[in-house]
């Protein structure tokens with residue numbers, strides 16, 4: 001060296017400049033590159049670009065009620081506000097702004113935490129809130145529930161990922177997923193290097209589950225060397241909105257018992273029911289009703305969230321999963337992995353506690369809570385009907401009624417010339433159609449191909465969340481676009 005100048009061999013720099021960087025795309029985990037999540041995919045990105053260019057966009061791609069104007073329920077926000085700012089509780093005028101039951105509830109939750117909302121909780125969540133969830137399940141199903149088998153999570157998504165992570169060992173492990181499916185499942189299975197085993201819902205049977213198709217899917221997977229380990233049900237369905245009947249659930253539980261498959265019951269839309277023929281019944285209740293051996297043998301994990309229902313508190317990231325007939329050693333392992341992330345977010349946990357244990361008759365806040373929640377649910381039911389009727393008024397569109405959840409999933413019959421045009425544009429037909437819809441009307445949807453669908457059949461998914469007063473105009477705008485599209489491409 002001369003003085004303090006260090007002469008490095010040129011090869012070192014050459015290597016440095018020539019070799020790609022660790023986080024360059026080509027060096028990424030292949031499973032990361034493989035996974036897809038259409039709900040915030042190409043259409044959403046294009047809609048965001050158009051919004052930046054000043055176009056008015058109606059983001060009906062995500063089940064995100066507050067982003068579309070739904071007001072939060074008052075009581076939970078009062079309680080969590082006081083929990084977030086406990087110094088307000090010391091203000092002599094607090095009772096002038098907050099109702100006594102909200103004040104009392106906030107004080108209760110603060111005693112459950114170990115130092116307020118800023119402190120980590122147990123990795124499974126606050127025991128006091130897990131107890132509230134267990135009591136909710138007992139009231140709902142009529143069977144005891146153990147708080148020790150309930151883990152609170154940052155939204156149901158994280159719970160689903162934790163459980164799939166525990167199940168999937170390698171590419172030979174198959175997970176049965178309903179198609180059309182919510183792409184949290186396909187994306188997570190890809191990310192974890194497992195195999196998705198599709199079972200097709202029958203659109204002409206109101207997206208009913210066909211047990212024969214289920215058995216065929218399993219047989220095909222096994223012939224390919226796949227071990228089917230778990231079965232996902234989404235009830236009510238996303239994107240399809242169907243509600244499973246008690247008979248369906250009995251068939252599914254029997255199937256899981258006969259095939260030694262763990263049932264993953266995604267029940268995040270259990271509050272979102274828009275018809276009376278098939279009210280929500282939990283997989284756990286049906287399992288317990290069936291009695292031994294199944295009620296003792298069939299492994300079940302049930303998921304719930306504060307993001308849906310008439311709460312719509314998506315951003316609070318509150319969720320839980322409950323484990324039934326899962327071996328204690330496995331529960332410990334799942335707890336061990338949960339502890340890596342230290343703690344689910346505490347405000348989200350409190351929202352979960354409030355959702356499963358809302359104001360009761362006689363409470364000061366009860367009337368307002370019932371008025372607000374009933375109002376939201378009744379409006380969602382009306383919007384589901386407006387949207388279904390709007391789609392079915394178009395000659396090339398057929399749409400099953402949204403029995404539950406918060407989506408409409410119409411089938412769009414595309415003429416050959418449109419399919420040709422899509423091909424020339426290098427797009428999947430329903431992506432092409434949804435992009436044209438977006439450009440013409442600002443309505444941002446998700447193409448059916450993002451959820452999986454039968455070959456040669458095309459759909460789009462939209463939510464029933466736009467404000468009720470805007471719904472007729474939105475459906476008129478859709479109908480106008482669709483009629484013009486068909487004029488252009490129909491033979």
Ligand SMILES: Cc1ncc(COP(=O)(O)O)c(CN[C@@H]2CONC2=O)c1O
Pocket residue numbers: 039061062063064154155156157158182184234238266268304305306307314318319
């Ligand atoms: C069936 C299903 N399970 C789980 C989740 C995740 O919920 P968390 O918010 O609790 O993680 C969603 C969210 N639905 C997405 C979000 O909005 N639109 C959708 O399709 C869902 O539809």
